[in-house]
Amino acid sequence: MxxxxxxxxxxxxxxxxxxxxxxxxxxxxxxxxxxxxxxxxxxxxxxxxxxxxxxxxxxxxxxxxxxxxxxxxxxxxxxxxxxxxxxxxxxxxxxxxxxxxxxxxxxxxxxxxxxxxxxxxxxxxxxxxxxxxxxxxxxxxxxxxxxxxxxxxxxxxxxxxxxxxxxxxxxxxxxxxxxxxxxxxxxxxxxxxxxxxxxxxxxxxxxxxxxxxxxxxxxxxMHVGLRQDDLAKQGLAMTPREAIARLGQPDILPVDLREAHERARHGTLAGALHAPYPDIADSLKPGGMLREVAAATGRRIVFFCAFGERSAMAVTAAKDAGLTNAVHIEGGIDAWKRAGGPVVAD
The missing domain is CATH 3.60.15.10 (Ribonuclease Z/Hydroxyacylglutathione hydrolase-like)
Structure with missing residues (x-):
């Protein structure tokens, strides 16, 4: 070690x-x-x-x-x-x-x-x-x-x-x-x-x-959080209410970036694909899971995490990898719940 x-x-x-x-x-x-x-x-x-x-x-x-x-x-x-x-x-x-x-x-x-x-x-x-x-x-x-x-x-x-x-x-x-x-x-x-x-x-x-x-x-x-405003200005973010309205539509693929213990404790979104954030670079490479799923289905990737930090970084990583149709949910599942969004047990 x-x-x-x-x-x-x-x-x-x-x-x-x-x-x-x-x-x-x-x-x-x-x-x-x-x-x-x-x-x-x-x-x-x-x-x-x-x-x-x-x-x-x-x-x-x-x-x-x-x-x-x-x-x-x-x-x-x-x-x-x-x-x-x-x-x-x-x-x-x-x-x-x-x-x-x-x-x-x-x-x-x-x-x-x-x-x-x-x-x-x-x-x-x-x-x-x-x-x-x-x-x-x-x-x-x-x-x-x-x-x-x-x-x-x-x-x-x-x-x-x-x-x-x-x-x-x-x-x-x-x-x-x-x-x-x-x-x-x-x-x-x-x-x-x-x-x-x-x-x-x-x-x-x-x-x-x-x-x-x-x-x-x-x-x-107390103020170390990643600013998510720029992604919203670029059209690369959804508010929780926008995401709630879109959940379940066939062109949307929610992707949960959290780890297993977070999903078990706080629940997840219906139909979400689990792709833990630490593996995001490999998942976005040619042949990687997210890249292949996006190419095969044409669905828009909607990243989410606990508070929006990991998902914001994932959107940037996806953009750098050439996937321009990915967005994230501002404030993560925490904001989703506060907006009344439904969650399911993992």
Missing amino acids: IFRQLFDSVSGTYSYLMASRAGGEALIIDPVLEKVDRYCQLLRELNLRLVKAIDTHLHADHITGLGELRDRTQCVTVMGEQTRADVVSMRVSDGDKVNIEGIGLDVMYTPGHTDDSYSYLMGDRVFTGDTLLIRGTGRTDFQNGSARAQYDSIFNRLLKLPDETMVFPAHDYKGDTVSTIGEERRHNPRLQVRSIDEYVELMDNLKLPNPKLMDVVIPAN
Whole structure:
């Protein structure tokens, strides 16, 4: 496996790039905007294709690299379903799995630092964001943080993992790079409490100053969504109501770009073809499934996803591949449902 721990010295942020093999799919956790050039250089050097970019929570001390990486690599952006970010391509919840070729991350909802904090477990290691740090824990005094929720996340979720599980946090300010669950249980000073009330009292009396750029960073990180207006101006988009009116017509082929767990949870559209977004480039090549279906049937492809990001990128990819009759549903199945559109179980 390829695994790289990357550091931003300005914000003290760790980002993690991983792939199962050279030449394969990759994902990154907690990317920093100012380091995107470095990430892209490393992707080229290792011959990797970035498929997913994950933020463990809405960060307050640096601007995320999610949007820039999406624009440069057409990757899927991922955050928890509680996020206040305007649009991310995929929202996950506790018990989900984030998959790429050869790698699967188990999704753990671990609120407390913020109400949208998640950890990601991969075999012998866990990426804890700001929930559990090396010899520390994330502050709980803003962004709907809760010391009680964090105590539960740490003591009843993370510390239940095997002692040898490696801990990779989103931040460190002392130069430490990795710890283990067992080490943190024994030596983390904030975890040497006898009760939840003692932990709450400890966290409520830290009296830490706010991150220096918090007032700039949080609004920026809430607005990372891909603008879909240009596609509408080019006639390459349908509003949900337009799509509802057209659903079932013989000249329309709805194509669901979401992954299996999203379809199972939220349903899909009647008659939709399933073509997961990470495989879109191959599907649009000569001989690819979507290209062959479009050519054989003459039907107009109508892409849709969760919130419109993946489908917008798919329309652009189709146009670049020479398929000029593809459109997408603005706002995805989320907007479709809010407009009263019917869904069926997958």
